[in-house]
Amino acid sequence: MKISAKNILLNTGWQHDITLTIEDGVISDIKPGIDTDAEQYGTVIPGMINCHSHAFQRAFAGFSEQGSEGKDSFWTWRKIMYQFLAQLTDKDAQAIAKQLYIEMVKSGYTRVAEFHYLHHDQNGANYPELATMAKAIFNAAKEAGIGLTLLPVLYQYSGFGAQAPNEGQKRFINSTEQFNQLVSDCFELSKEYENSNVGIAPHSLRAVDKEALSAAVAHLTLLDKNAPIHIHIAEQQQEVNDCIAHYGKRPVQWLLDNMAVDKRWCLIHATHIDQQERQGLASSGAVAGICPTTEANLGDGIYPTTEYMLEGGYLAIGSDSHISVNPIEELRWLEYAQRLDRQKRALLATNKTPSVGQYLWQSAALGGAISTNTNAGELALGKQADLLVLDEQAMSLFAQKPQHLLDSLVFATQNNAIKHVMINGQWVVKDKHHPHEAESREAFSKLLGRVDLSS
Template identity: 45%
Template sequence: MPALFAETALLPQGWADRVRIDWDAAGTITAVTPGAPAQGSAERADAVVPGMPNLHCHAFQRAMAGLTERAGPAGDDFWSWRAVMYKFVAALEPEQIAAIAAQLYVEMLKAGYTSVAEFHYLHNDPEGKPYADRAELANQIALAAGATGIRLTLLPVLYQTGNFGGAAPSEAQRRFLLKTDAFNALVESLFKALRGSRHVRVGIAPHSLRAVPPAALREAKAALDKIDPTAPIHIHAAEQTKEVEDCLAWSGKRPVEWLLDEAKCDARWTLVHCTHMTADEARRLAASGATAGLCPTTEADLGDGLFPLVDYLAGKGRFGVGSDSNVGVSPAEELRWLEWGQRLLHRRRNLAPAPEGASIGGTLWRASLAGGAQALGQPVGAVAVGRRADFLALDRAHPCLAGHMGDGLLDALVFAGGTAAIRHVMVGGRWVVREGRHPAEERIAENYRAALRRLA
């Protein structure tokens, strides 16, 4: 049985030294033994921490990074960025989507993400017509994940309307649109096709309340429940103040308030962004058991605002982080800006709730592991029996980590640019990054460059 001997490792109960970790052929941890002798055939590593789940990603947007940083008319905002995104997505072909996703997933693995929830809303061809195989574009995402070795939760997106109240979608949204019966058929086909995979789970992602009417939301959830009543459900909520205002005008309720009242969100649900919540919404979301999906680099890039982290965590709310538009591809960077944004807002330091003297980096890393695992609906996020063998092996001799021990390693990783010290990355008991390199990175990068040349 394969095994790894770690000089030190982050376990659910805290840091332990001389830890032997065993797993089976399926990549599931079967034994964790602190204080073990370094003997036998077990490979050795320095410091081991669980790999981070990425709970929100639109892979194709990685190829847009840097294309929207030109001054426009006064009032550039999320909505003007969205117009550029619609124009970009209009020409993407299946093989280009696969090439972009594969390049992104290699970057994620090297930065410390070992699993990703792909919020996938490209379904139709550039004319808005269905492919012969309705799952053509979703299959490209699954192929990219398989080619790189990252663990995947695939979330096909339901998208039907242009705004609250059933407003007609725009022509630019034609690649996203599916009727509810076609969407349910797509989801069922993905469950059937991917059922045997140890690395892939399927859920659904109603895009938002402005894009999914209540009846369609109920029907999609009911269809999912018949297939898998535990499958994850993700939805965008309260990212923009205009969205909140429009939701109030439509329903008399704010987006998070509406979802908590009408959709009865529980631990299966991830509400992405939730930037503009009242204190009562933050309290209720925390109490619901749902996960808040936070994407600080994207939220900063789009000028969304700042999540009310202090209020939310005061209610013991669950959260994880995601790369979203992929202008940043590092869990450490997301956590760093999550904390730094709160410091700028409150003009104080070390705001993530923790006992006096506790590590802020450690607090954020652990919380995001737990919230991310819940959001992805996969047994990840911990070095523990029954979880998947998804690890990062850190190099404590690297200057970024030199002199740090225990949670000090996580403080350095998050706040001092320590991702350069990620030496090896394992997913499902298999090394997918060794000495900072992915074995297929050169071929994947060339395919990515070729895809961008065709899009130019």
């Protein structure tokens, strides 16, 4: 396949009148000029990678916004979420994930890292096949056409000091031995699904201890020494205080001191970090997985992105709870939070890339590729052909020169400006439509009608 673009954002920057040759899902040639035999497009940019997703929470969006006179927090939200997920079957989980992933693809995400911790049946018992719920996620990704990095979650305790899990967490819990078997099973499953890979996600320092964390990482490394490792960390101030009380150190510092944190690791949120932790994270090569809309929705706080990027840190974005499924909104609020915090403008940019929108898009896409250990995140020779074609009619209403295009996309567009989406060399969305969107939407809507949170 060949595609020609009038404007294309390659890893070297904006280029004009370029033809890509795509073979077996990979960009095999890049040549100047418009090839008359190629498919003709206007503006092409790299696809975005979603570094953090809890798919089932897409069906929970809207259920938790009832006020309580300022007494709500992440922890009260979590109680309602447990009540919701207790009702879901494996078929429900697949229907929700399929709807979510179609929405992701249509909005410009071409790969998702699924932080998957809903392992067992509604009573907390093992399925006959440990990976039943994982298989539902694989199937949903296949039907949606999105690339998948599955991250089975190790979850054992309700708090620091090996506190017993509560009733709402019974569907998450595995012994270390059983978890390692689940990971092995997921590796075998991934061989059946194109454009997928597997890592692990120790849930958090409060949900696993050092022994289990070390054993899970060691097992994963035997399966694949480059497989990604994601972990929730320092999302809430209470979590930081509890970690200090238990370990005598802040969470990120404890992780840096006790684990070989490197580019395999993605630290999700890491909101409440001090200067030493921030600099240690930046120099480690690990990725900070920032989820601006969820962190705002839950009242988590603001990550010190400006300083972190100046120190050479890698970042990726995630939609987490899916209160929003839109990479543009995540990037917009990544920058806006910094502006509000510092009362300055255009903070996330460099002299080399003065366009904030371009800097954010390229940084997050590349960081997402690192966080998922995938050959994606930029358009270059030998890279996977994950790309987006912008809607020229929609973009014609804003500044259109290449140096302004991604600023217009990120900060000015309100409606979806992604017209076509290619993933692994295949068109998954054409003219803003996905082939399974109608049937998926109907099934998802019916599922929502069955959910009862009245008790």
